[in-house]
Amino acid sequence: MSLKQFFLGLFFLMSLDGIGQNNSKEVLFTINDKPYYTDEFSRVYKKNLELVKDESQKDLNQYLELFVGYKLKVNKAYKLGLQDNPKYQSELKSYRTQLAKNYFNDTKITQELVQEGYNRLQKEVKASHILIMVDENATPEDTLKAYKKIEDISRKAIEGADFGALAIQFSEDPSAKENKGDLGYFTAFRMVYAFENAAYNTPKGKVSKIIRTRFGYHILKVEDVRNNRGEVTVAHIMILNPKPEDTDQDKAKNTINDIYKKIQQGEKFEDLAKQFSEDKSSSSKGGVLNKFGSGQLSSEEFENVAFSLQQANEVSQPFQSQFGWHIVKLIQKHPVRSLDEMKNELETKVGKDDRSKKITASLNEKLRKKYTYKKDNKQYAILAKLVTDDFYESKWKQPENAKEYTTPLLTINAKKIEGKTFLEFIDKQQKSGMTVKPLAKLVDALYEKFLEAQLTAYYDDNLENEFTEFANVMEEYRDGLLLFDLMEKEIWERAKTDSIGLQKFYDEHKSEHQWKNRVEATVLSSTKIEEIKKALNMLKKNTEVQAIKEKLNINNVVNVMSNSGVFEEGNDALPKSTRFEVGISEIVKEGEYYFVTKVDKVMPKSIKTLDECRGKIVNDYQQYLEQRWVDDLKQEFTVKVNKEVFEKVKKQLNP
Template sequence: MRLFTILFFLVVSLKLSAQNNSKEVLFTVDEDPVYASEFIRVFNKNLDLVKDESQKDIDAYLKLFVGYKLKLKEAKTLGLDTVPKYKRELSNYRSQLAKNYLSDNKVTDALVEEAYERISNEVDASHILIRLDENANPSDTLKVYNKLVELRERVLKEGFTTVQKEVHDGKEVYAEDLGYFSGFKMVYPFETVAFNTEIGTVSMPFKTQFGYHIVYVKDKRKSRGKREIAHIMVNLNQADAESRIQDIYKKIEQGEDFESLAKHFSEDKSTANKGGKLSPFSSGELRSKEFEDQAFAIENEGDYTKPFKSNFGWHIVKLIHKIETAPFEDMKASLEAKVLRDSRSKLISNSRINELKQRYAITNVDEDLNYFTSILNATYYISKWHTPEGFKPEKAFVKIEDQQFTYQDFANFLIKNQRRNANKLPFNEIVTKAYQTFLEKQLLAYQEAHLEFENPDFANILSEYRDGLLLFDLMENEIWKAAIKDTLAVQEYYNNNKENYFFKERVDAVVASSAKKKDISKVAKLLKKGKTIDQIKSIVNTKDQVNVLFTKGIMDGEHQVLPDDFLFQEGVSEIYKHNDAYVVAQVNNVLPKTYKTYEEAKGKVASDFQDAKEKKWLIDLENKYQVKINQEVLNSVKSKLNN
């Protein structure tokens, strides 16, 4: 939630870039300049994102922009940018963001093509994993490896299920059916072995960060792509849920419009007003396997399932569109980005290191490595080595550009990594490998530390997040927590604004809906004769024919079964055309507009109280900090933006 709110500020609350090429000052806040180029960039960036038309008006947008800068000025005045929590969160975000900019952009065509091939196919597999620490000694590693070789032979002879029941303990040994998966769904080493293992065979043991595995491949198939569907759902908590979904199904079978029925009767509120439509999804994306299997089982667009039950409710699913995997060229750019973020990026890390070695000036340390080889001894193998007497910690070691590393820096690295050499490698090999790792680590660290100077896009995004995070903390302290802390003030705000909090006029009614006007006309006549709903149902509906559905309850004008122009009046209503169907209502009682108590309106009151407090606070900031707008520059900005 915290990150979402920060990102909201970045998009809606007007953030400027860190890089300023133009020196035209649009306005100042207590002599701090804000450049025209910043405003133009932000205005254009957010133009297609904002829904409020006022934010597309330059003068109105400038007012919001000035308010944003005033808040940032106040945050820095209060020293919020010096708070340890703020610094820590910004540092964590910087580290995460940097990962997207520190990969080699020269992703090989082969790697991207492999990724496309794998997302275009699916593997049905099971595996056995024996967990093992990445730094396990060779004897333990060999023991696990041999155990998996033995289990592999058993799987080939006895079948996976038999072995699974015997060995799975959910702690050290995992024997699991994974179902179908495609590219990027598993860690890269696992994915690679699974796709390269023939159907009906078991791989040899292999290593991932979790331990050692064997994989049994049961089947391979082309990806099922995505499905765009619509559904009608009835909640399980209804006593007549099954009979109601069957009634709806009969109406579909009778030729009534699926979309219209979904709008009238689907209890999935997130999709009902869209005719039951869901966003397209692929295998494994839904929480209900039953729902997913039913959706993918529909062969033809326009066909629909029989009613079925999931853990969410009773459904009828209609296939709108089959979406096949996009062509390679259409996906190439997104696949390159995914490869860079994925563990498979390690395959191209060497090219990145080599490029950095070419980019940065690095001193030669061959003689220094010989020295470190000479001072190692047997204690290194038991993690007790330390630098000898006469060691010169401040002596210059390797230098990357302007950053000098000392003998002590490298010695600390050797000491920290002693346990990795328990297999007693020769000292010169230990030192050489350690130096390569040390150098690579320092090269990457140097690049990351200087990323803001080397990559403008990174600098801009980091600057946006920095100010967004600062604004979040300011708003939380000054506004959002106010409703929690000052309950008396919120209560007083309610007392002064009671007229804004009320229940709209509602009706206690039964609404009859049908695709056929003649059926609703018949219902209207029967209602006027005083027939009960059960009596009317028995007349207009039969066991095999559901012509009319009835909805009962207290409803306001926004209820999905009521037309926009519905007349709130007791008795039998006129017949309305609504959502490509016809409705008539028996209004038992009209509930007038009534004002809400404080408890009933508490959430909305707290939100309104915060809005009012923020407006007053912004006026105080305008009085506290002097804002001077350069009208000549503003006229120039308007000219550029209006062309």
């Protein structure tokens, strides 16, 4: 994490607390006649009150000094023109976009979709389907033709015709000829939303109603419903199926059986996978695969064997899939997690899924009710005549005088949107593949999309005006980002690079940075008295610590641990009874551990060198420079505090 991320992360934590607590405001102070109000001061003080550790910052007089200093720095940043930096503007825009997302989300509908998705995740549906393909933007004639075709197939299926046979005969899904339309088991978020709805709303053994997706028209038959098996992590060894031209068709089977015998004889599965598995994507990892759930692999047989294993490290017998011969070892089972554990993940999936259209539709409906908008029908008729059939082939071009169409086409509240903006929108929509016919209906459809886009843009542009908390957070982020750039420029970099100033500051304050008594020592510890006694005897014979550990830590059992280094008085790594004198201690017990300490060198109290306390000195030097800088800023800018108003604020905050 970068310093800027940390700085701004803490800033946002502070900014998002306690917003909108006081709407009344008076001028508390001015900087070069620019007013700063009591409501902001009170809001920021309240939300930071529990975060500050320095009690002096809770004192309102002291806090006012800090707050004025903060605003002085922001004024300095603007004076230096840091707000014009393209990098700053880009970061600010990026943050606003992220923050604004919260205001485009219908929380109620989102949570309903999350709950629906989670409920569905408890079950797995096995279904077959028949597809008649038709483009989303197909002509009415083509759409009707496809619908009549699926309608006829649906009737036959409902009357009892074999669904698999119908899929082979009629389905335009290329895989249907081989799998009879069988999709295997799947759960929520695996299929497009409309298809998922049909799967979960159709009873077992029944045929669904006709459904439309972006692929075309479908019907599906629910073959089975079972509890979700969760996910599983396994390792496998695979020997590829023989090719038709191979002379020894049993070679793969014999090889996998030989490997299985080696596993039964105690050889490590991982080593055998690395040596023999022909799945090169997993063999180097001991055969371990990424965790998966039902319907995520191409082999249902492989999935079924993997899920049939019950205990960790259990190994299957050899079996064959369409890819080859396998042996599977269970690593871990992952049951379906709780809603609380999955909530964030599900919210992300909802946002990326077709079901998010419900959220967008809800927002569009709200905005149509929220704002007053009006179309200029005369101007619309003029613009509509400019659109030609070239649009369908993405060859339509705006008229050469498009920029002259400045008469407002649409008015949202007091905002007027010119006709040329609609022409630009139409031009860009050629890539959307809209094929609505006739042309008049196409332009009407384009206008509806344009209206929704403009309502959304108007809403976005006015978030600061409509939501006080949004305006507050953006203002504080804007200032915080500027302040970071300013501090980096004026203070932080200077403190790191001003070697003469830093040395002088160290010389003036070095007495404040001292080592306590220290020892250079090795501490041996063990929970077993017998082992620590052995370690003590070996220490007394000048045996090296590494040799002691090698002698005592055998058969994968760690009997003795060591910790060597320079330890200051009071360090938790040293036994409390440690004597600060050269030599080997007796065995002492503290808690569950026995300790022996070998002290090689004693170092008395001393002043730390600059290098030994550089981090703390640089930090203190930064604070010193910042305070002097704030004093200079008070001379550069004119600050006037309204003391009478401040006294009123103090009474309100500390009644």
